[in-house]
Amino acid sequence: MWGSVAPEASRRLLLAAVDSFAELGYHGTSTRHIAAGAGMSAGALYVHYKTKADLLFQIALTVHRSVLATLREAVATGSAPPARVRALMYAFSSWHATHYKAARVIQNEMAALGPEHAAEIAVFRRETRELVLSEVRAGAASGDFDVADLAATARALSSLAIDVCRWYRPEGPRTPDEIGALNAHLAMRVLGAAAP
Amino acid sequence: MWGSVAPEASRRLLLAAVDSFAELGYHGTSTRHIAAGAGMSAGALYVHYKTKADLLFQIALTVHRSVLATLREAVATGSAPPARVRALMYAFSSWHATHYKAARVIQNEMAALGPEHAAEIAVFRRETRELVLSEVRAGAASGDFDVADLAATARALSSLAIDVCRWYRPEGPRTPDEIGALNAHLAMRVLGAAAP
DNA sequence: GTCTATACGTAGATAGAC
């Protein structure tokens, strides 16, 4: 996910910021702390990022792009709605385990973005919602799913997948793979799909 | 929920803090802002609360007590596991809509608590988890539910209910009552309970 | 209990040497 961030010093700062924002929050993190986490002095940060807010925005951009690309790849692997939604929920959930720190930042700290940055990020979030919704709708239309409230059910699936980043710990008993598989299974139940 | 907070000036400060913590986060909120929200000057806050951290802790105590009491009342209304879990999910979800600001504070800002305060609050959170888990376990034991992974399924139900506070808006299309009913329905599906 | 004034620390951000 971070491969596109260059040069290396910029990436180190970004990763240190993700760690700190995830743990202490944006407002609870000082630029000095970020710089120290990247092995630099306080002033060096401003060579790579204009402001602390800009740093958050670059993180938000990178992470949202990664999620959306992951979900789009996932649905493309299936053809029938149940297979597509299983793949979607597996990818959505396991991504939120694997990248739980980055996910926490984009879930918890987006209120700290300024209005222009927030508007730009909102586009990604809308597209993600639309993607999930359209997959649920397709399965309802085909008769594979039994869904009373399309929007609310799609949101429930997203809640399930996203919330993973809030409780997942690498030392915990379940792997990202297992979490993805379990949530894919629960999604089929939520959607009233026939048991396979 | 706030009736126990007296005198009135203390309650005004607490409510102003909840509003601001929910919107801007604990570290993003200044004591001046809280005091202004309660219609007071900056210094007056310290007559009612020892520190800003103490204010957060009082909020956390009050809100966690309210959630737990709500859930305990809810399960007591039913006898068979499906009815009990339906009541639980209805109460859990609608509470998180009705009290979405208070819920956001206890979901997003608990990392700002000091170690001793955090330990005290962790007791409430553990009890809430245990309550949900024990209800799921009872239904699995009775044969009403079909659950492969008790802990993970119980957590999924909690995710569904708690996440309501993160997206709910009073101007939105669904009432807390409707949200509670929908999540209760989805919970039955997640648990593999026979359709009523 | 509330106000104004203030002490003190730390935050974000910049300047200039290397």
Add this chain to the structure above:
DNA sequence: GTCTATCTACGTATAGAC
């Protein structure tokens, strides 16, 4: 590009008048 030093503003918290 990185460092140290520094500017300036704002944060929490306290003191003392009313």
